[in-house]
Amino acid sequence: MGRERQQPEINASSMADIAFLLLIFFLVTTTIDVDKGIRVLLPPWSDEPPETQKLKTRNVFSVMVNANDELLVRGEPMELKDLREKTAEFISNPEKREDLAEKPTKAIISLKNDRGTSYEAYLAVYNELKAGYNDLWNAEADKRFGLKYEDLDIADRKKLRADIPLVISEAEPTSFGEEK
Template sequence: MARRAAPEINAGSMADIAFLLLIFFLVTTTMDVDSGISRKLPPYDEREPPEQPPIKERNILRVLVNSQDLLLVDDQYMKLEDLKDYAKRHISNFGKEDNLSESPEKHVISLQNDRGTSYEMYVAVQNELTAAYNELRDEESLKRFGRKFNLLTENQAKEIADYYPMKISEAEPVKLK
């Protein structure tokens, strides 16, 4: 029998098949990267918390958000845009102004909201407070290491984070007027 060369397979439809698959993946793909504001919750303990030494009033920055999404910071009505700068002033006061914190080490931000506060407002407030910390940390890292905070090595980042520790305490919501 004479050996005949096998006829070449027509690969013209290969592109069609690949296109079909491609379109399937194009349609099903969701490109959303998960991102958001990270927080750590305090551990749950049924027992009464042990007596804590009282915190000086000047070290506490009280942020209240009521059910109309209005902000009250240290007993004054405040706009959301001003919160970041006020928080920065409070954290990096170093005892200069009498009603603001003594040191970043000692300051506390107390955040309290109403049960009727909208989630959007809550995230916005958290965002502004985080922005305050991030900016202070960036400034300090530029001063010390000449680089922004997120570009530092692990040890350097720890040093800065210890210098400006994030202290946001969230109280149980109450009915706020």
Template structure:
């Protein structure tokens, strides 16, 4: 009589690698990966003015500094975040040279000659908190937005969202957004 030997049961795992590979591809294709959100800022061109070699008069530069102690200094005077917008507006709209017919400034001798020549120099320390730096940028942007909105109201008698692209070019020429950002490195 024949003896029956039982062989241990085996599982065919040859297609197991194929199945794992297909599952991997399925999950890679169907999974959504959240993208990091950034700041909607357009980087400045290499030279925002027509003549970049032309020296800028000292009174046309407003120096804003955020230091490592999270203090905001404008022209070496400590100010609050809430004051930044009004100080930028008064600096840009100063009309120190009395050549701007749309400016409402006080014509101070220590502030800018004309909005087209006003430069905001924003510098920060390496230990400045990111939130403070962005908050200062926002205040500068608000100042320019308000100046431009007033100009639009005076010149075109419209709201900012109602102007055309050609009118917006005129507004940008009247109040150009010239900001220089610098990281101050300390040893």
């Protein structure tokens, strides 16, 4: 009868506007950036003073950063840009020199900073030390597998890292400098 009218069509032309509004909202609030940085594994805390173990001087690569952000490596001042190469040379000791590490598993890098060292300098030094290791890992991975270290699978990576372990030991910072 008269009831059988046609349903009026819903006007959908404003749908695009609504969607646009939502889109702009999400566009504005989105942050796609992922956090990036240098990953570190801290040593567990123990209340007892650490065992003093006798290490041969040739196996220790001491790096110190003072409150003026100056670098002292094995008692000698050094430029930051040389640190990466020297670190890698110390660990791998390609020429079997008497004053560098006996073998990579025995090499220890000892990093010490002051409470007044700027964070930027500290991180730059840490970055160079890690870069030294990364260079060695990449070279070793290339030699053994013909791949970059990042492209190795986890088992191979573990094996490689067992041969060249990352040992950066950090001492309690000194407090000569002024904290700002």
